Amino acid sequence: MCKFEIDILGVYEAPNTHPVISKKGSDAWWYMSVEDLLPEKYRDKASDYQKGYDTMDVWFDSGSSWAAVLEKRDGLNYPADLYLEGTDQHRGWFQSSLLTSIGTRGKAPYASVITHGFVLDEKGLKMSKSLGNVVDPNIVIEGGKNPKESPAYGADVLRLWVSSVDYSGDVLIGPQVLRQMSDIYRKLRGTLRYLVANLHDWKPDNAVPYCDLPKIDQHALFQLENVVISIRECYENYQFYKIFQIIQRFAIVDLSNFYFDVAKDRLYVGGTASFTRRSCQTVLAAHLLSIVRIIAPILPHLAEDVWQHLPFEHAIEDGSLAKFVFEAGWPDPDERWLALPVEDIDLWEKVLELRTEVNKVLETARGGKLIGSSLDAKVYLHTTDADLASRLHGICVASNDADALHRIFITSQVEILALLENELIDSIAYKGEHLIQGKSRVWIGVSRAEGSKCERCWNYSTKVGSFPEHPTLCCRCYNVVNIQSAPDMAAVC
Template identity: 75%
Template sequence: MVCIGGWFPTSCYGCNWKSELDSSAENRIIAMTCSRSDWCISRQRTWGVPIPVFYHVHTKEPLMTEETIEHIRNIVADKGTDAWWYLPTEELLPQKYHDVASDYQKGTDTMDVWFDSGSSWAAVLTKNEGLSFPADIYLEGTDQHRGWFQSSLLTSIATTGKAPYSSVITHGFVLDEKGLKMSKSLGNVVDPDIVINGGKNTKDEPGYGADVLRLWVSSVDYSGDVLIGPQVLRQMSDMYRKLRGTLRFLLSNLHDWKPEYALLYKDLPKIDKYALFQLENVVNSIKDSYENYQFYKIFQMIQRFAVVDLSNFYFDVAKDRLYVGGTVSFTRRSCQTVLAAHLLSIVRVIAPILPHMAEDVWQNLPFEYVMEDGLVPKFVFELKWPSLKGDWLAMEADDVDFWNTILELRSEVNKVLENARIGKLIGSSLEAKVILHAADGATLTKLREMCSATNDADALHRIFITSQVETVNSLSDEFLSTVPYTGKYTSQRTSEVWVGVTHADGAKCERCWNYSPQVGSFVDHPTLCARCYGVVDVQPLPAAAGVC
């Protein structure tokens, strides 16, 4: 029996242990341990690690010295722990006790398994080269606040005055989709092998692969109980396919790319700078979440950024530059510069969670990547974490706010375009012209500048994926009567913006499908707009890079 109440509280607070990751777990462990008065470290079992103590036959006085323990340790090292049970007392005692061996009998108690496992830090951390004491993290279930976490803390503070771990991470338990405990009788047990490889009936039990199972693990907040089942796995599989589609888009549109084609950051269009600003922020946030073991936040960020933000905005807008612009045009190369940056970052941040997908991407990389030290990594895990790009984060706050406004305005424009589509005014959004008006002069000026941007990538009609966008200074009744579909965008960041949609001016270019008054102006290519005429004039074949 070990008395705890007298020394532990003072020693524990004196060592000043604080869990760096989970303060609530820290509070529970210390509170439970401090409320404990004693600890019985012996058990009356016929199995386990024997307590190497001898008792005098008549006085019952225990005999356990450093000498006797060392002698028994050498015997156990040679013959195993069973030697305690089958060897006679005379052999278990050191030589100097042989004459009085008949006065002693060996104890039959075994060590409490929690004392045994709770002292594992001494056997592992202090004995093996490359490991250090204390451990960075102890990981176990929430039930171990009274178990392993506590016994480890007791044995370590008692002998070293320090906690055996810098932090603890506690996790809940895996339940079925209904929140029920898994059991064979209920038939709700989820077998990881079947999840990965599939069951006998692949229709009912399809094999999702290891990455989908790992993706599910990353998606849940393990600090509490987590749910898994067929529906959950189907959702994870859908997410996996969407992420794979994002990476396929990046790979396919870099088929003719080389790192030496990359443009300098200062020369990039504003939309590309904004994309890199978003990427750098996401990568930094993911890094912080990895360091704090908050994998579910990583899942959420990857889902929102790589699957939603990129696909729904940047990729959508980029297709015109990638497929219609000239192969080596500035707008296409600037877009590829951004796509390459995204691919090289995303493949590294997903690798710890989705190693098979990341390696698959890396083995199909369409260009050679050379690291800063001159090495060419053959495998994805030879890569280092993406280095911080300070200039990518240096975007002015006002510019960031304005781009956020443009994205919100784009959502409102899409609503008006959808109404125009329902009303049969247009089919595709490229058949539309968008008209904007803002009461605030500064906002109107910025919108007007984007309408007439010399850099085609930053032009509003490219961002809205329409053929034309123009601004008006005022909204007269006469003018309003000519605009069949309208809407309004309001935000705390800017004044109200009026949105109108009419049919685009001019004829449809047969190459890019944009409408333009310039179609029909070129004798040798009467069905092309000015942009496409300039492309085919120097490049006879289409520049499109098909999506896999």
């Protein structure tokens, strides 16, 4: 019998009763007799076996690690969930592990295998000391002798880079790539700081029930829940670069460009305990708790830093407080957030696209010196799509200020025109027609806002000057200053 066959008998078949290799190491082969190498039940037939001295596959030791590691150590399971190595291991570790496990256990030692490419410099060249293009992870994390040339990025930036690349092929790294990763990291940190800062006076008891939230807030939670689901699927499929892309687009771009931008008015201008501010904080708290937990596997230091500075305590399922981010677990799914009616989803997609087109006309008006801030403007909308016109009109007269269309456009007024009269068209210098979702044609016009500018919120209103005690305030700001509840119909001011 060859050396491999004796190893199988002595090491794999009875590892607990005859652990030769685990006790004496692989050198035992050279000085122990055949009889001593064999399991006890085979020793009476030692004369039928002989030791072989041919060189074995050099990957045999690592290829048998599943037996020494997975089966021998508490807390580990055989087969492994995943074997991870470079593409050079297709005929190395992966192959030898598969052969030894199939030969002795009848199944593969792993449930899944992931292979990755090699790390190259920014020009796509192999790293070598002679070229001086080697990127040392320790220097990336801790910095080099020259802080300007080799700044200390920290482990999270390096981990963020790892998550950003498609490891199925060769990947590039270098100073420029790391600077880009550092910029993205800082922007993400800025998003989290915004969330933490605007929740400084919020507690879970302040949360507004989902059914009472404004439509804009329900839509924001709908988007958040879909992001959490998508990212979980990517983690389960080891598609980390997709997680990076989703987080970058959602947490850095989409939130900042729309929801955060619109939310500033009710966060900073409304009363501290007003309904619209509390509803906004309810949504911000949900985003903070979700984002910090979904980024934790990739950016543990940032996630833990945020968790330790939460302005409120978060309880987990058993009622205890999560002292650390990894104790909090994955965000619990909320079916209500996903149950947003299809017609509402469609409307908000149109509103977001319409907002982009309105911003283009506002920018043109700004360039023509008609307005400075977008709050200087009044927007006119007209569409022959009766359903869209009706729903836009419904937003204009929303029962709460948060859903008001002029708040979404960050203008002082919005008017939906039933008819497009030539006299009005001629009087508006900045206008244009735009297709929304490729089918609904919407005419957009911009003029100066009506009324006077409120010195507190900078919105224009015909109500400014109506309050003798505060003649420079609009009705919303007047109510806030006088410590009264801001009226839900503030949109009419």
